[in-house]
Amino acid sequence: MRLAVFLIFCFSTFSIAQIQNDSIDIYSQNFESSFNEMKYDLALISADKLFTFAKQKNESTAQDKAKVYKAKVYYKLKMFDQSISLIEEIIKKNYATKEEITNFLEANNILANIHYSKYEDDKAIAKYFYIDSISEANKFINDVQIRAMQNIGLMMLRGYNPANNKKYGKAKDYFKKAYELAKSSNSLTEMHVSGLYYGSTFVESENPEIETALKFYDDANKYFFENKIVKEFSDTYWAYASLYRKINRNDLATKYYKEFIEKSKTFNDNNALIRAYWAYASFLYEIKKYEEAIKNYNAVIQILKNEKNIDYSIISNSYYYLSDIYKSRNENDLAYQALENYVTYRDSLEQKTNNQLFSDLEIKYQTEKKEQEIELLKTKNELSEKQKYIYIAIAVLLLVSGLFLFLGYRNKIKTAQKLNELNELKSRFFANISHEFRTPLTLIKSPVQQLQNNISNEEQNKQLQLIDNSANRMLELVDQLLELSKIDSGKLQIILKKGNLQHFFHSIVEPFSFKAKDENQEFTSTIENLDFESHFDKDIITKITTNLLDNAFKYNEEGKPIDFVTKKENQNLIIQVRNFNNQLKEADYKKLFERFYQKDNAISGFGIGLALVKDLVELYNGTIKTNFNNQQISFTVEIPLKKDITNAIVINENIEVISETSTPIEVTSNTELPILLLVDDNASIREVIKDIFSSNYQILEASNGKEALKLAQKEIPDCIISDVMMPEMDGFEFTKQIKSNELTSFIPVILVTAKTSEEAHLKALQNTADAFLTKPFNHEVLKATVSQQIQERKKLQERYSQELILKPTEVVINSVDEKFITKLETVLETAIPNSEFNAETFAEEMHISRMQLHRKLKSLFGVSATEFIRNERLKMAADLLKNEKLSVSEIAYNVGFNDVGYFSKCFKEMYHVSPSDYQKK
Known part of the structure; x- marks a missing residue:
């Protein structure tokens, strides 16, 4: 409470x-x-x-x-x-x-x-x-400090005009510091403002660095434009104008000065507008465009006179240049009047703005700072003298303490070595005893299963099922013990491969959704923000997730919900499982990760599943937390989604890892890749399987058996992977339809399902499925199964290619295929002598499309329809050459060849001897 x-x-x-x-x-x-x-x-x-x-x-x-x-x-x-x-x-x-x-x-x-x-x-x-x-x-580091450095730089430049040839050295130092501070703190706006000022010092220096300045200007201009920062964006026009003015590109300078004025009018800041008019007027004065210069100087004066605080330096300089312009034009009255105004405002200007003042202030500030440092050092020296004896005493104490620590550390090292040796012995013991358990467990399961098939008594069958379930549980514990021994001995490595996390978790969760329906439990799963490619160890994350979910299902309070949530947060993968357990108290959950923890004799223990989860998470450099509130227990796992993990091997996506039990498929082009049909109503499961096979196979997809059946009859794939529980038509019926159709009967079908019962396995085999796997499936096992099925088909193709004549009962093993071969033989017996007989005619006689005939023959015998006709003609010719007293040309015409030379060439390619030499054998 x-x-x-x-x-x-x-x-x-x-x-x-x-x-x-x-x-x-x-x-x-x-x-x-x-x-x-x-x-x-x-x-x-x-x-x-x-x-x-x-x-x-x-x-x-x-x-x-x-x-x-x-x-x-x-x-x-x-x-x-x-x-x-x-x-x-x-x-x-x-x-x-x-x-x-x-x-x-x-x-x-x-x-x-x-x-x-x-x-x-x-x-x-x-x-x-x-x-x-x-x-x-x-x-x-902060924006105020950065702006302070900018303002010091601007003060160094205050009162600058082309006549006094002001040096930019000091200003450059402060602008540079402002820029570096902004850059280090990632203050982008202040960085580009400082960059604009800093760039200007490269333009106005004694040795201009135009390219360097342009780089700063362009970066600032782009940033201000994209972020709609109007004032600073307008300042870039002044910068560009000054640069082009410096390199005597007056046309471009004029353009940017005018744009600077127009941009400054767009916001309510007279200071910016004054700077714009003043800069343009100074430029016009320099290039002797006096009429335009007069207008812009007068604009500066007019705005300043309406200001509450007049900038005397700018207004006095404006009158000075106006006086000079009027004098050059012999307008003496106006020149005199402007000169009077210049003297009036100049006298009002305080003398604190000259360069020497700034230098003195800076020196004064730096001197005071140095004096403070000297005083501080003096104080430190006095303290150090007093503390010298204290340090000697501390050193002696530390030496004695160090000696005791060294002796203690050496004892700890010896103890740790002994513990490591014990751990190694324990790990070896677990590994050895786990391997030894497998043989007797197999010997227990085998007769139990035989008895289950032979005994009809329901009570006895229940007892046998209990034995079988216990044996399965022991096998599961054996596997977990082996996994723990690998972790303890440091032999378990993390294998990081690229994959889609969202699809991966859908494939893990699906069997538990099925289990929840089967056991009438409430189960919800939420997969957020994981629809992206990332490197992760599929095996370890599968074991972590399935162990947590198995534990939740096993120990959940009846009628209470089970929740599963996985998402990405701060470059980490979060896995959370929640369920209810009214037998645990808050003090118990901290011990759940202990191997074989059992609260009391009345409650079943938790085995080693959670202990294995904890060890796997720690191996992955992750964390696992437990929370217990109102009888709801939740486990939250946090795993880093990165490559630089200790004890990890990264498998690059361009490297195909091939299982030792599988044979690689050799192909010459994408069009010759084997065709694999994926059938599953869950799109995420299809994506997971697609990722596994996409590099070596052409992939076709269907969301139910009915749709897949049409696709299989049209495309004739080399192999089919199908789910069992699907709408429209389930996997069992789909397999039965595939195997009973002469177009598709030869195609291997692998059923993959969340159903783990032996009844489901038996039903799959009764419907002539070629293989049966349960979810979540091992990727390498699935790849090896598909490869093995295709290789078995290739062996039949090779056997056919060595036969002299078509012998269906020796070539195929499927009765439907045997009927198809018999039909082929019937068509060929009458059609082969006809030289006009080709693939199109062949397809018409077989009552299927040419593409279907091509795919059927390619998958069944490894040849196209045209190659099949030619090979059958050559086999028939070989039989005639061996048994009939006919000439080579007569035999060629009898088997449908119009050109004897072409017949001889094809015969030699197939049998490596000429027809005449073959006849002599």
Whole structure:
């Protein structure tokens, strides 16, 4: 009862926490969306809602996040006082978690941006360096740190114009650091923004590296376009324009400057538009297109005059260049007026933006940092002096402890060696005794089965069935003991082969679905997210799954459901089996993996099935967990879906592994591959079998016996694999129909079924099935069975090819086939002398299509209809040459050859001697 209350409380707490997190995330997403679209009024509303919600839930970190959001909006609206007020509430707090550090850094970044906007460059750059140092101290790479490095680089370039030939060295270092930080943290947007800035330093340097810059530009442009990041996408046009300007491609530079202006107009950001007009005007001034340059400089001035915080450097430089243009055009009044404006705004420009200031600030920051390090080293030296004696004492103590540990370790090694020797002896004992068990068990089963057939007494038959079942159980335990001995001795290897997991599990689960119906149990199976190819050990996973399901069926409480679930999670395969057991308690399930665990004498033991499962899972580098709740017990297995597993052999998909008991099928082309017909109403089972045979066979598929019968009569396959339980027509009736039809009677039929009873096996053989296998089947056994059936048919073909005349009673073994051969013989006796007799006429006489005749003869005798006619003519000719006193030409005409030369050639190819030499023998 207490456990149930605790679980309910945990679940409720988790659910409430999840709902709160979802709400915070929704408000945050709404804010980011509105802010990125520059809908600042909506962004403020989202930030206020987040703050209210966080306050109700007493989430202090989320409240700070909402304040950061509002401060960002106020900064964009140039409401600096309101923004600073919110920032000061955040930065005076202590921070511990990553989320708290992020809020702290964001607040400092906004404050630095405000200083930058106010031309308080010393305060701005100090803040940016502070953000970088805090991030490094906490080993926490973040977008705020990356943007700080970008802003330092931009400050290095502030006030740049073509006249002052500014060097990009320092800026390049910071842009590079921003780019590398973004790349290492997989922050794609910031990586491409930094890449754009970093690329520009290769263009504007003393030795331009155009190809390097283009690589950064192209990558950024593609990313911004695909992700619809409008502002940064527009900045790439400026970058391209600057690059083409540098290499004197003025046509392309003009195109990209104009596109930069148009893109900047699409979003509500005057700073971007000012930069666009300014860049284009500077370019026009440089190439002496003064009329267009005047228009763009005036556009810059007009926008700046309407701004609350005027960028004095840009507006003063704009007037300076306008004055120079007017002077070159002898428009002295306009030149003088522009010069006056230049002087006015220049005097207003604070002198903190010159390059020397940045250098001094950087040196000052680095010097302070070095002084702190020196002071720290000094303190450490003092501490080390005091700690020297402590270390000596610790060293002596460690030496003594090490000696004791060494002696203990050596004893453990010896003990471990003895234990390993005992384990090896135990494994050998299990292996030897398991092999010895097989012979007496076989000797027990054989007479029991004979007695079952001879005794009609029902009570005695029940007792004999009990003996037989117990013998089968002992054989199963013997197999498990052998498997455990292989694991204990380290001889069991994992064989990883590629296959479809969904189809594979369908083939495993199907027999248990049948068993559930047969035993009137409720069984559900769920196979999720597994319809893909992966490398896995089919044998081990089959043993794990079947043992868990066998255990669930064996020990399930009557009337309760059994559930099976398998799926993929985080590159791992999850297998879960749930059933009900009212005899176990929570304390018992931890011992279920012990070999032959038995709770008490009243309850049957659990054998070694679960112990084998645990050992196989551990061999696979997986985990198995057990949960017991309200009498429901569940086993959850987690297995890695990867190739690099210890003790694993990977079989590549282009390598065909052939069983020692099977003979490979030799083919020369895809059209000559043997035809295999798969019949099963379960598409997944068909896919599993198809995967096994697709490389060496042509595959035909049918979902029931009725459909398969039509397909078999039309295509005449070389072999058929069929399920037993199917709609329309079951496997038994299908086999009977195949074997009773002269077109298909020779085709080997292999029945594969979930029915494991001997009655089912007997019925299959009574319906003339050639082989019978149970599900889940061993893939190599199935391949070997199919190969053996086809090879047996080939032996008959070879025997026919050595006969001089057609002898049906000696060639075939099936009475239906014998009738077909007799019919062939009757048609040939009258038709062979006719030289016009061919494959088409042959098919008409046999009352089947030419393709059916071709497939029948090919499968029965290994030759086509045309080859069959020719061979029969040559065999008849050989018989005549041996027994009749006729000339070679007369015999050739008598057996249907019009050309004696062609007859001699064909005869020599078949018998390796000429007709005349054959006659002389």
